[in-house]
Amino acid sequence: MSYSIVEKGALNSLQYQVYFVGPDGGYVSPFHDIPLYASKEKKIFNMVVEVPRWTNAKMEISKEEKLNPIKQDIKKGKLRYINNCFPHHGYIWNYGAFPQTWENPKHIDAHTLQKGDNDPLDVCEIGYKVKKRGDVVQVKVLGVMALIDEGETDWKILAIDVKDPLADKLNGVKDIEEHMPGFLAATHEWFKIYKMPTGKPANQFAFEGKPKDREFALEIICQAHEQWNQLIHGKADPAGISCMCTSLKESKFVISKEDAAAVVHAAPPAAPAEDVPEMGLCKVMKMDYQPI
Numbered sequence: 001m002s003y004s005i006v007e008k009g010a011l012n013s014l015q016y017q018v019y020f021v022g023p024d025g026g027y028v029s030p031f032h033d034i035p036l037y038a039s040k041e042k043k044i045f046n047m048v049v050e051v052p053r054w055t056n057a058k059m060e061i062s063k064e065e066k067l068n069p070i071k072q073d074i075k076k077g078k079l080r081y082i083n084n085c086f087p088h089h090g091y092i093w094n095y096g097a098f099p100q101t102w103e104n105p106k107h108i109d110a111h112t113l114q115k116g117d118n119d120p121l122d123v124c125e126i127g128y129k130v131k132k133r134g135d136v137v138q139v140k141v142l143g144v145m146a147l148i149d150e151g152e153t154d155w156k157i158l159a160i161d162v163k164d165p166l167a168d169k170l171n172g173v174k175d176i177e178e179h180m181p182g183f184l185a186a187t188h189e190w191f192k193i194y195k196m197p198t199g200k201p202a203n204q205f206a207f208e209g210k211p212k213d214r215e216f217a218l219e220i221i222c223q224a225h226e227q228w229n230q231l232i233h234g235k236a237d238p239a240g241i242s243c244m245c246t247s248l249k250e251s252k253f254v255i256s257k258e259d260a261a262a263v264v265h266a267a268p269p270a271a272p273a274e275d276v277p278e279m280g281l282c283k284v285m286k287m288d289y290q291p292i
Contacts, residue, residue, distance in 0.1 A: 003034065005134035006264060008069070011273035012057070014079065018070035018134050019264045022247070027260040030136075031061050031068035031120060032232055032245040032253075034099040036225055038138040043218065044162055047123045049135040051095040056081045056276075059133060061097055061120060063241045066263045070134065081277070083197035085190070092190055094125040094137070098157065101224035102231050105239075109153045112206040117152040118239075121224045124156055126176070126183065127164035138162050143173035144217035146206035147191050155220050156191065158211060173211045184211060 001023045009015030022028040030048045038044040050059045050070055058073040058080040065071065073080040082090060103116030125131065125139055139159035147154040158176065160167050169179055176184055188209050192202050230236040232243055232251050243253035246260050 001035075001038075001136075003028070003134075003136045007270050008264070008267040009269075010271035012072075012079065012276050013271075013274045014072075014074065015268040015271075016072060017062075017065070017267055018059075019067060019267070020069075020134065026246055026257040027067060027264050028247060029068045029242075029245050030070070030097075030099055031063065032100065032228075032243060032251075033247045034136060036098055036100040036221075044138050044140060045159070045221070046099055047096050047125060047137045047139045047159060048099055049094050049096040049125070049131040049133060049137060051091050052133055053092065053094050053130045054090045056084070056090040058082055063119070066242050066244050067260060068242060068244075069267075079277075082194055085193050085197060088186070088190055092186060094127070094129075094131040094135075096123050096125065096137075097121060098123055098221065098224070100228050100232075101221065102228040103153065103155065103224055104227040104230070104236060105152070106237070107227060112146055112148065112153045114148055114151060114153040114206075116227070117149060117154045118241075119154075120228075121221060122154065122156050123159050124187065125159050125161060126180065127161040127166070129161065129164065140167055140170070141214055141217050141221065142170055142176060143211040143213050144220055145188065145191065145209070145211045148204045148206055153206070155224075156187075157217055157221070158187070172214045174213075 004021045006019045006021060008017045020028050020030045034046055036045060038046050059070050060073055061068050062071040097120040101121040103119055105116050105118040107116050125137060131137060140162050141157060141159050143158040145156040147156055160170050166179055170176060196202060231238060234252055245251055245254055246257060248254055
């Protein structure tokens, strides 16, 4: 399946939104309409890229907005940017989410004994190529880390584009260490320190910060997919989440293509990007990604 995007508003502004267009030309929700599995038999998954590697804007699928466009996260009325933490620049992987997954905030995870974070599962794609915001990438799952973020379980799935030159050699976390030495340690360090420039303490982890392997990660994905199924079929409290979709005919939240188009057309028109703010010693560079 091929997907494209429509950008609304100006990049680096509160109005910026990225909507998704499905294979049939109609608008879709990246949260609900894009399938989790690209191939269930081969355990290949669709990943929605929210943040390209080496960029700083904290972009994410907006759970609350109709059709769930990608938007920049906001805190105290201001756009959020991730500080550059030496020696890293921005995000060190292509960062995004698995569609059709949800970490139920009322569910206490049996492994971490913490509640879910109310988001789709986060994914770190570790291949060599810098992706574009809004790309839908087919990935192989390699493992998972369990970040504990303010009393919530925030799983971080480790995956690689199936087309990456290393994809055939990587089948688990041991293979990452063998073929990409130091990358797991860098990932752990990044998640530990990335909030510290804003005055927050170092992040904590379950399992002593050690990644769990592929089979464990696949169990977490199945759990989050089932929790999403409960959500989209009205069996879990959405608590402000928009479940609007266009392809899931069995869902009570499905809307017509015409109604979906009306949502997108009502958004602010596309506009030139605004300037990126400077952030002291951890300045956010005035650059966007350069896909390879």
